[in-house]
Amino acid sequence: MQRIINDPDNVVDDAIKGYLRASPSLFAATDHPRVLKYPGSPSDKVGIVTGGGSGHEPAFLGYIGDGLCDAVAIGEIFSSPTADAFLEAFRCAPHGQGVACLYGNYAGDNMNVKMARQMAEMEDIEVKTVIARDDVASAPASERDKRRGVAGEVMMWKIGGAAAARGDSLDEVIRLAQKAVDACSSIGVGLSSCTIPANGKPNFSIEPGHMELGIGHHGEPGIEVAPLTSAEAIAAAMCDPVLADQDFAGSEVAVLISGLGATPVMELNILYAHIAERLEAADIRVHRTDIGNYFTSLEMMGATLTLMKLDDELKPLLDAPARSLAITQR
Amino acid sequence: MQRIINDPDNVVDDAIKGYLRASPSLFAATDHPRVLKYPGSPSDKVGIVTGGGSGHEPAFLGYIGDGLCDAVAIGEIFSSPTADAFLEAFRCAPHGQGVACLYGNYAGDNMNVKMARQMAEMEDIEVKTVIARDDVASAPASERDKRRGVAGEVMMWKIGGAAAARGDSLDEVIRLAQKAVDACSSIGVGLSSCTIPANGKPNFSIEPGHMELGIGHHGEPGIEVAPLTSAEAIAAAMCDPVLADQDFAGSEVAVLISGLGATPVMELNILYAHIAERLEAADIRVHRTDIGNYFTSLEMMGATLTLMKLDDELKPLLDAPARSLAITQR
Structure with missing residues (x-):
């Protein structure tokens, strides 16, 4: 394991120290060691x-910033953050107008967000959720x-973040973030594994000389x-299930x-040259x-393709200004 | 070799097709297949x-854009672009006020830039150069x-690009880019090798369980x-030679x-948390x-540290707006 780390059990806390040191204009510590917030949120x-779990950098911290997310709950590598961490993130985000919790469909995250929402309710913080389900390889469209x-979570944060930044209501932010991720169809292809430090x-x-189509972000089994x-044939293998998932033509x-x-x-x-063709x-x-x-998935080799169907409502939100580690656009 | 490629001998041309398809606002083709230019240059x-050679993505194409580079000559993986490619890049960049060619100190690049300058002179295109020499591990300060x-090349492009964008003369752009890279001391540490597709x-x-301090971007031997x-000890091993290279204190x-x-x-x-300490x-x-x-160096594991000494002249240029694949700041 060729890694730049200290204690393999402390990689997440050690990395958070670096993020805080490097980018004080993007990250502020909170009362919970596994929650960072954007100090510039109105x-x-x-x-x-x-x-979500760590090991997917720049997700999730890289999407804290202007026009994106206000607070992030940070899990161990490939593991959900705790309910306590989600709750603290709700508290640290602006919440007078309610909180939109936009996350991915994994059992641990679902359980912990649910518990955190119940606790937030007792503190009169209104939380609504959108759960990303864009990976076409993980179940058929009939079992979305x-x-x-x-x-596709990146698109959900971008659209939801831009809607919140322009002053949309909680219901409207939720509607648009849901619309955004429903408009996304994604698939991954893995060419190598990765090693969790701990x-x-x-x-x-x-195996060398092989690839796994439809692999998940934590190595969940794919289709084949x-x-x-x-590259041309890989592009075809990725495009076929994505294009079959929604009516993108025209x-x-x-x-x-x-x-x-x-x-x-x-x-x-x-x-991409072949995907574009x-x-x-x-x-x-x-x-x-x-x-x-x-x-990303640590040092896995491979790629994901996400296609998002656009309309006049989503396009300006996607193109709206943002500033974060992962996305900065003017 | 787990790669998403077609013919291993065509990776550079195949990648250029993707860059052109993906980012038409940043890249335009030219009369030379291995030169791209920024369509938005005044x-x-x-x-x-x-x-420079390919395989260092986002360098070099990722630094084409607003407030950065206007044209880039593209070499094979880890190999210099041809003199013809550099010449076409000089022609495609704005050149009425002269051209600043800002590149790294490698034998092939030196030779080809020199030939391209001679050819450019016959076309009345004035070209001046700055050659980055920021790797402290590759020779002592007395043999800079x-x-x-x-x-450090990134800093050179950022400072030179910002100076050109605000309208500085060729001599002034050259002076500032030279000052920028002279103010940089860098060192790398490698934890694994990489494979050139061809x-x-x-x-x-x-070897697993080892690291190479001072390794070059093409696997050139390091110090040790x-x-x-x-990570704490690696930070120390990287900081010691960098801090000894220039008087950064204060x-x-x-x-x-x-x-x-x-x-x-x-x-x-x-x-970084340890470097910051x-x-x-x-x-x-x-x-x-x-x-x-x-x-980067293809899929090598490891990192580089670059420290750049700032003053009131360099700071605003470093912080000036830019838009490219690698650097976008407002």
């Missing part, structure tokens, strides 16, 4: 909270409630393990290609494309 | 050109002309191969921590810190 808007949240051994295994093929879309950690960004661009052939217009490491 | 400013350029085998080797130790600095590719950003933050102990004030993947 108090009179709907609060945006998210949270079983799907995992993956990089375990010291690879989390799962992908297949021989590693060309629409404008936003494309998000995220590396899973160790795959060079150059390869994400090679992949397939979208064109399917009569889909690309409004914008973002390529980089937006939602 | 014609009446000093042109900023850079170039032998040092390699590493992540070779298919690791470029060099670092040592047992892999704690000054303000900018800190740039770049991952080499596969090291999770979480670990860069763990490392050491800077504080050395009476060095940190004006700003940027942590992420700014200058």
Whole structure:
């Protein structure tokens, strides 16, 4: 395990120290060691909270900032934050207009957010949730409630964050964040495993010369393990289930290609050239494309594709200004 | 070799297709297949050109944009662009006020830039150069002309780009870019090797449980191969030669921590927490810190530390607005 760490059991706390030191204009400590908040949040808007396991950098802390999230609950590597952490995040976010908790569909997160909401209610903090379920490989469209949240969460934070920043009500922020993530279909492909520091051994295994289509962000099994093929064929294998998931033809879309950690960004661009060809052939217009490491899985090799169907309501929110570690746009 | 590519000999051309497709507001094709230019460059400013081998993403293309570089010459993986490519980059950048070619100290780049300058002279394009030599591990301070350029190049592009954007003359842009990179001291630590697709085998080797201090961006040998130790001890091993290189005490600095590719950003933050402590102990004030993947070496594990001594002239240029894939700030 080739890592720049101290005690493998303390990586999350040690990393938080670095984030606080490096970016005081983006991160402030709170009463909970596993909650950071944005010091620049206006108090009179709907609060945006998210949270999840660590190891997905820049998610989740990288989405704290202007026009994005106000507070983040931080879990151990690949583990949900505690209910206490979510509760403190609700308290630390602006909450006079209510709080929108926008997170991904994982059992631990669901349980802890639910408990935190109940505790928040006793403190008269109104919390509503949107649960991202954009991973088409994790369940069929008919069982969307079983799907995992993956990089579509970035779109959910961007749209929900922008709606809150312009002063939308809690119900409106929730409606738009839900619409955003419902408009997203994502899929991942994994080319190698990753190692949780506290375990010291690879989390799962992908044999050299193979790839796993539909792999989850924590190594959850995908649809198919297949021989590693060309970027062109990988693009096809990723596009087919995504394009079959929603009626994208004739629409404008936003494309998000995220590396899973160790795959060079150059390869994400090679992949995208073929994805762009397939979208064109399917009569889909690309409004914008973002390529980089937006939602990773430690040092896993591979990539995710997220396609988001746009309309006149979502487009200006996606393009609205933001400032965070992961997204800064003017 | 777990890669998302087509023909291993065509990765650079295939990646360029993706960059052009994904970011038409940042990249335009030129008459040379290995040169991209910024379509938004004003014609009446000093042109900023850079170039170098591929495999260092987001360098070099990620630094094309507003307030940064106007054209980039693109080499094969870890190889210099051709003289023809540099020449076309000079032609494509605004050049009525002259061109500042800001690149790193590698034999191939030196040779090709020199030839391209001679050819440009015959076309009445005035080109002046700054050659980054910020890697303290590659030669002692007394032989600075032998040092390699590493992540200090990012600072050189930022400062030179901002000076050109505000309308400074060629001589002034050159003076400031030179001052910027002279103010930088950098060092890398490698924890694993990387594989050039066309070779298919690791470029060099670092045994598990070991690290190489002072390693170059292409795996050039460093100062010392040592047992892999704690983040705190790695921070010390990186800070000692950097702090000994210039008189930073009592000054303000900018800190740039770049991952080499596969090291999770979480670990860069763990490392930075200890670096920040050491800077504080050395009476060095940190004006700003940027942590992420700014200058990589394919999927190498490890990190670089760059410290830049600031003054009232450099600070506003560093903080000036910019928009590119790698740096966007308002």
